[in-house]
Amino acid sequence: MLSTKFSPMSKEEVDRKWWEIGDFFRRNSLWMLMYCTGCCAIELPPAMTSAYDMERLGMGPMATPRQADVLLVTGYLSLKTLRRLIYTYEQMSEPKYVVGFGSCTINGGIYHDSHAVINQLNKYVPVDVFVAGCMPNTESVMNGFIDLMDLIKNKKANGWKDYHERNDWYKANQKAALGEVKIHDEFHE
Amino acid sequence: MKEMKLFLGPQHPGMSGNASVHMYVDGDIIKRSYLLPGMLHRGFEKGMERHLWVNNISLIPRVCVVEPDTNEMAFAMAVEMIAKLEVPERAHYIRMIILEFARLSIHLMSYGGLGGPTGLYTLMYHAHTDRNTILNIFEKITGHRVYHQYIVPGGVRKDLPVGIEKDMHSFLDDLESRYEEYRDLGINNLSIQARIRDTIMLPKEVVWELGVTGIGMRSAVNKPYDLRKVKPYARYDQIEFDVPVSDYSDAYARVDCKLQEVLQSISIIRQCLIKMPKGDVRVPISKGQAMRWTVPKGYAYACVESSRGEFGYFMVSDGGTHPYRVGVRGASYPQGLLGVEKYLPGTRLDDASLWIDTMGVCSPEIDR
Amino acid sequence: MVDMLLMILAGVGVALFGFVLQTSIAGVNRKIVGRIQKRYGPKWYQEFLDIFKLLSKRSVTHGWIFDFGVIMALGGIIGTAMFMPITSSLMAFPGYDNFFIFVYLIAVGMLGMAMSASGSGNPLASIGVMRALTTMLAYEVPFMIVVLTIIKLTGTSSLSELGILQQAGGDFNWFVIALPLGGIVAVISLMGMLGKKPFVTYIAPAEIASGPMVEYGGKQLGMLFIMHEITVFIEVSLFVHLFLGGAENILFFIIKYFAVYTALNIMSSVYGRLKIDQVVLFFYKWPLILAVTQAFIAIYLGWVI
Amino acid sequence: MTNSMSNTEFVTNLVENQYKVLKTEVLDQYQIAFEVKKEDVHSILSLLKTSGWIQLSYLSAVDWIKDNEFEVVYIVFNWDKAVHIQIRTRLDRESASINSVLPIYPGCKYYEREAHEFFGIKFPGNPDYEKQLILENWDDIPPLRKDFDPRQYSDKKFSHMEYKNDFVNKDGKVSKQEAREKRFSDADKLRTGGKK
Amino acid sequence: MNKQYSIFTSWRHFKHLFKKPKTIPFTSIFTKKNMNYLNNNSIIRSKKKVEMSNPRTAGDNQRGFHTNDWEVCIGCGTCEEICPTEAITMVERLDIKDEEGKLQQRPTIDYGRCCFCALCVDICTSDSLKMSKEYIYSHEDPNAFELMPEALWQGHAVEEGWVKDKASNLLDLERVHMEHESPDERKSSFIEIVRGYSKEYAKLEAARCVECGICTGSCPVQMHIPAYIKAIFEDDIEGGLRQIYETNPLPGVCGRVCTHNCESACAIAVKGEAIAIRWLKRYIIDSAPNDMYEKILMEPVSEVVDARVAVVGSGPAGLGAAYYLRVMGYEVDVYEEKPLTGGVMRYGIPAYRLPDSAINKDIDFIEKIGVKMIVNTRVGKDITMDKLEKDYDAVFLGTGFFKPRSLGIPGGDHKDVIGAMTFLPQVRDYERGVLKLEDIDVAKSIVVIGGGDVAFDVARSATRLQMLKYGKSDVKLTSLENEDQLPSSDDELFEGSEEGIELFCGNGPQEVMIKNNKVTGLRLWKCLCIFNETGSFNPEYDKECEQIIEGQQIYIAIGQSPDYEYIPESLQGKLQFSRGKIKAGEFGQVEYTPWLFVG
Secondary structure: OHHHHOOOOOHHHHHHHHHHHHHHHHHHOOEEEEEOOOHHHHHHHHHHOOOOOHHHHOOEEOOOHHHOOEEEEOOOOEHHHHHHHHHHHHHOOOOOEEEEEHHHHHHOHHHOOOOOEOOOHHHOOOOOEEEOOOOOOHHHHHHHHHHHHHHHHOOOOOHHHHHHHOHHHHHHHHHHHHOOOOOOOHHHO | OOOEEEEEOOOOOOOOOOOEEEEEEEOOEEEEEEEEOOOOOOOHHHHHHOOOOOOHHHHHHHHOOOOHHHHHHHHHHHHHHHHOOOOOHHHHHHHHHHHHHHHHHHHHHHHHHOHHHHOOHHHHHHHHHHHHHHHHHHHHHHOOOOOOOOEEOOEEOOOOOOOHHHHHHHHHHHHHHOHHHHHHHOOOEHHHHHHHOOOOOOOHHHHHHHOOOOHHHHHHHOOOOOHHHHOOOOOHHHOOOOOOOOOOOOHHHHHHHHHHHHHHHHHHHHHHHHHOOOOOOEOOOOOOOHHHOOOOOEEEEEEEEEOOEEEEEEEEEOOOOOEEEEEEEOOOHHHHHHHHHHHOEOEEOOHHHHHHHHOOOOHHHHHO | OHHHHHHHHHHHHHHHHHHHHHHHHHHHHHHHHHHHOOOOOOOOOHHHHHHHHHHOOOOOOOOHHHHHHHHHHHHHHHHHHHOOOOOOOOOOOOOOOEHHHHHHHHHHHHHHHHHHHHHOOOHHHHHHHHHHHHHHHHHHHHHHHHHHHHHHHHOOOEHHHHHHHHHHOOOOOOHHHHOHHHHHHHHHHHHHHHOOOOOOOOOOHHHHOOHHHHHOOHHHHHHHHHHHHHHHHHHHHHHHHHHOOOOOOHHHHHHHHHHHHHHHHHHHOOOOOOOHHHHHHHHHHHHHHHHHHHHHHHHHHOOOO | OOOHHHHHHHHHHHHHHHOOEEEEEEEEOOEEEEEEOHHHHHHHHHHHHHOOOOEEEEEEEEEEOOOOEEEEEEEEEEOOOOEEEEEEEEEEOOOOEOOOOOOOOOOHHHHHHHHHHHHOOEOOOOOOOOOOOOOOOOOOOOOOOOOOOHHHHHHHHOOOOOOOOOOOEOOOOOOHHHHHHHHHHHHHHHOOOOOO | OOOOOEOOHHHHHHHHHHOOOOOOOHHHOOOHHHHHHHHOOOOOOOOOOOOOOOOOOOOOOOOOOEEEOOOOOOOOOHHHHHOOOOOEEEEEEOOOOOOOOOOOEEEEEEOOOOOOOOHHHHHOOOOOEEEEOOOOOEEOOHHHHEEOOOOOEOOEOOOEOOOOOOOOOOOOOOOOOOOEOOHHHHHOOOOOOEOOOOHHHHHHHHOOOOOOOHHHHHOOOOOOHHHHHHHHHOOOHHHHHHHHHHHOOOHHHHHHHOOOHHHHHOHHHHOOOOOOHHHHHHHHHHHOOHHHHHHHHHOOOOOOOOOEEEEEOOOHHHHHHHHHHHHHOOEEEEEOOOOOOOOHHHHOOOOOOOOHHHHHHHHHHHHHOOOEEEOOOOEOOOEOHHHHHHHOOEEEEOOOOOEEOOOOOOOOOOOOEEEHHHHHHHHHHHHOOOOOHHHOOOOOOEEEEOOOHHHHHHHHHHHHHHHHHHOOOOEEEEEOOOHHHOOOOHHHHHHHHHOOOEEEEOEEEEEEEEEOOEEEEEEEEEEEEEEOOOOOEEEEEEEEEEEEEEOOEEEEOOOEEOOOOOOOHHHHHHOOEEOOEEOOOOOOEOOOOOOEEEO
């Protein structure tokens, strides 16, 4: 009976099924890495704490990049931060997602002509969802997360794959803005 | 054992804000440490020179994220000082209400933040929930939860909305009734006391040396050195309030002062609501449309008492439509940079993030 | 041979049961703690989602010690859990439920984790491991004294027999009541064992960024989570069997287990974390004094309620 | 704190009696400014410190590019007398250097580092003043100088978003907006006699 | 202080186990779309549909996403100017109807820049740009963050959040007070009413301008209005003067008497008082020292073209043409029949509005750059058209409308029914002292017909003459249009009535009442409508509503027609006329007579 009914799935199909199952877990247990790169981080505590209780969505803060699934880039990125952000992003285990908060990550925001702040985040690391606002209210943040989950469900949150595929492009952009991604100070010799 | 290099931040749950404390530790004891600022550098002082006087009001709250109102107030005061503006009486009271709510909000946040380094997350959850209510009140008044852009040179941007007093009173009553609960959960709790008593000292002698102001200073020198008392701005001279002080400058004393200030703030807001007159709330900086407002030539240094100390704006105007130079004295600049370098060594690794929290080091205002 | 296989299978079953039980209860506990924090908390099965999510992720390795340590930790803990009696009569390896087996075997898992964490090369991880071991030293001493007192009083170190002994004495003739000081010491030590506040110095996200776990991500972290859940299962079960009179049937076991774990969780939710030196000082002060007093009272004076 | 007006007078007498002050400005009852010569700064500051102005509130600089000068500003405060004192002095822009006030006010350490970083003023006597503090791998002139244009720098290094949306509706006609803008800029050029 | 602390203090918080949490339910956090996602996400698929899910409604002042009512928006671009983040770009939309006082452009907002400061709302000149209470928007594509605000946000109506009010307004809606002579004083003399701005006041007034440039389009000569206002603001008189002279050779005159269409188009006028553009122009002219004038005026005349042009008539058109021709390098001669150049400026407009000094200043400078003025020479009488054609390479006709239109009602040809253009030159001549007061025949009571600026000129001049002559004034003014539709400018109406002119607006004259060969009054009928359905002039009257107003003289100021007598008949045959004007091509060149140009 089994042998007649069971048509062996192709390897791709098996992979796809596994991936979908994995996606279910992944999107229901997004652990965030808050890198407080900018102001928008201030709206995350309300989201995480009792008023909005983000844990209901299965999300929670994580201490280190290795443990986290989604990197929250909360606002503008100065060059000094961007170096460390790239470090952080590359340390995260895949699949990983990035949410860009606020105007600054989209097109520079109020710091568009500053000498120290980059303008477009998605030139340096791939971004899956942008949340508008300066800063986004807690509700926008929460809705942004649902959007990310929806994207994961529809297999559209592929930023991390893109980072592999177009690694040269990202690296070139990083180099153009930063000069050098490597950090030079007493602690990073 | 050899000295070990450790980072506290920038991406670190114990670090409030995007800055990094570099530490050399021996076992658990910090041997040397210094703050690595600049992660949040946006070139504010340059940016302000390049914005019109009126446009600057959208820029300045962003100097210190958690407490935008003191920025706005200091900026407004500096402009008013140069332009010799007479702010309407009602605006003074509205400003005080906003400032005190901001103080409440940041004290709650930092008291809740005590829960982070000590692991008492319940405290954090409770405090942030109450802070959320304040943010909602702010939103009703100013249009945004965090970046209020409300206190502007010449007054405030809009009058208080109708019926907001009710919201304020109900929140204040609620907070006051739960004040003892808060103390019991936090600093009366023995496990927290173990962490903050007799540790992270900032001795009286070094306060002046560092230039630390605010609670960090008052909890050490036992004198009411509060700018609201010493050189009253707005209408603080017409309000009765006490300045909590202490002569034993451990972390406990600082948190204790902070909590007592919460009560004082509540009382100030109540007095303001009673004393507030009716009338206009804003005068323009000069005649004409906003893009052509000018401020006469002059220098000014205006400072306000933020939750972390003296927050000052140094301003130079050359009579044009843009400020010539704006310098920001971040309130936590001394304790954040020099304090970490000189007085963190000797404490334990566990104390580093408590230092940052109880001193109220706000990295965006250091970096600017 | 078949017996042996069946027993091992049953042992794995016990470990699995422990994992499922503990993970579910942990999920429910997150909701309960959430209540204290004025919120609803996550879904009760959130812990499962988290663990499976971690297993579904790709992970980075930091050398073979790192990977091997994780497997050793998980294997060691599963091995330990296999010997755990569920009720006083239901167990995979009857007769092998001696208290000391657990003390010995659990060290394998801990060692694996310590090895792996040190293999990651992150200074925070080594600090974390150091702190974990220090804490362990601190809480084990009073706990051992209390347990040895029980063993001395009853003359047996088998968990199931201890359980049956307590049940035979009538309702609530539990050691936690019979030896009240020891009971308090055991509860405090259990909090240390489970890594509950105020004794959770080795995870301490705000200081050492979750300590030993700092470099783990993806599958390794998932395995560590499973290991952690089973460790908790072992430790709480030990307490149930030693101090709460074991369990006549599975239902009682689950109820007692739930009650102990939840009570500890609720308690720990309103405490902050102590410093590592304070933890050691604390355990060597009050619990040790209490434990020694209890041993003295119970063994030499024979005052047992 | 009472009798504040006499506080500013007190300061004025204190400083003006002993040093040559180029300009005195009483900004309000809590603030007073002195413009002094570079050589006098340190002695005035130590005088003030001994008279109770023990807190250095702020130290920074202003770039007066038209005069080719930097103006260094020290703001000190006395909590008992409640007067902020600005001490301002001008330095030559090309070789801006002034001795550190570290021995008088230890709190100036980081302010001086920052002033060096953002203006390029040298502070001999401050051990670390040449280390980078806020910026990292900076590759241009100090950014707070007036001749530094952050927009230029930003455009050079960081791209801007170029939106692909098309909201323009011209119906294939000549753009009036462009014509208008051209006229605007032409008119602006006229100001300087751009006709020539 | 009694410090109470123990291990157990925090246990009181166990009570929260049995209290309702403070958490906000999902249905007031998430949008409906996201709530549906959540509903379908659990392991057990729930069939339950989400009925209501709305994020928390923000406070009344919420600075959310923008909405912009395109009907109200005038496209001034002030929002673009003030935006601190350069997030706003004005985008050309030619699908919007082209209206006076509006530009065909609307703002787009880049939410990758916007900082939600609401300064754009506070400075919006038409109050069309508002902020809604919507604050939720996220997208995976950064391109989706440039939006064009419309009255609806994302296709549905939303509540208003931050709107401008009195306190938050950033525009200055009130004009800087201009000093006027008081009505009593000015009534009895011809001194200039408007004193002009001082430097300080001019700067304040200039500071009100938002530089939108809508006015430029409504100006007949397309002056660089925002540019020279900015120049005033920046205290750069020289630059402003240059900008003015680029388009207008007679700024001194225009600064006093132009029709200032710009001011009715002014963006500030949508909500407040328009910028005093005309007076600001006058300020530049008045405050510029003479040497600056010369410097600026001489600059452009660089090369000399070997060609000569004759300009007939020295009115505004003639002088303008002369100036620009001269600037281009032509040699220009201006022919004027009257002893003084200036045409209507000199002989039409009364001195209280336009003193001679201002005209002289302008004309002197035109003369200075090399334009030759030949006065007292009437073309057609003193010099023939043919001669002009022979002597010059081109001829420009800049003659004005001096012949009064006739009234066409009974009694309209009486000698006491006087045309405005007969009267006004007399007034000017009196002011100059050419005529004596006694020579001018002004009756004790006067009726003026017409509602334009000229009618007011007549009425107000007559008032002054009466005051001088009799010590009291009695002038009535009647027009077809109602008071609020009068074609004259508002200040004329306001100042006129201040000076005691009685208005009988909305009435059509039917008969001049004559008794004993003397005018005694005017019979009026109520005017119902002035234009018929097709829009041509065809007034209808209400005969029932009759009114007779008394007056000994009647002045007609209902428009003038040109006088082409000077053009020889041979030439007239070739020309075509339309509504009193010579028909010409695009550049003023007359068909079939290539050497002839008209204004």
